[in-house]
Amino acid sequence: MEYSHKHSSRGSIKKITLHIFIFIGCLVISNWIYASDDATPVIELELSDYRFSPREIQLSTNQSAILRLVNTDSVTPHNFIMETGNDSPIVEVDLLGGETVEVKLPPLPAGRYTFYCSNKLLFMKSHREKGMEGILIVNPE
Numbered sequence: 001m002e003y004s005h006k007h008s009s010r011g012s013i014k015k016i017t018l019h020i021f022i023f024i025g026c027l028v029i030s031n032w033i034y035a036s037d038d039a040t041p042v043i044e045l046e047l048s049d050y051r052f053s054p055r056e057i058q059l060s061t062n063q064s065a066i067l068r069l070v071n072t073d074s075v076t077p078h079n080f081i082m083e084t085g086n087d088s089p090i091v092e093v094d095l096l097g098g099e100t101v102e103v104k105l106p107p108l109p110a111g112r113y114t115f116y117c118s119n120k121l122l123f124m125k126s127h128r129e130k131g132m133e134g135i136l137i138v139n140p141e
């Protein structure tokens with residue numbers, strides 16, 4: 001009699017443990033579904049010392065992305081301009097020293113897209129001329 005009582009209380013602990021595992025399992029699965037649904041990648045670009053890092057980024061055709069631009073120069077303002085060709089720039093952002101800005105990059109056709117910083121101080125070379133330039137390569141699917 002005593003034995004069976006102990007056994008049944010252990011059984012209910014096992015049940016509670018099982019429920020907790022199912023609950024955690026649901027959380028993990030729902031997180032996973034959410035993550036795979038919200039697949040917009042975040043690409044971080046550092047702007048400092050007249051260069052972009054990385055200098056080259058890659059995306060697939062028709063894939064949008066979020067560009068996180070981080071100006072780690074404490075004083076020097078920079079900008080980020082991306083061109084598609086003859087049209088006006090698809091992205092044009094100004095960043096103060098130490099500023100971080102996120103911009104959404106629209107899905108783009110396959111190709112190579114140059115980006116650069118056009119800032120310039122009086123008669124000095126522009127940041128682009130000093131090497132502040134990079135490329136986005138959109139790969140065909």
Ligand SMILES: [Cu+2]
Pocket residue numbers: 050077078079117118119127132
């Ligand atoms: Cu610059």
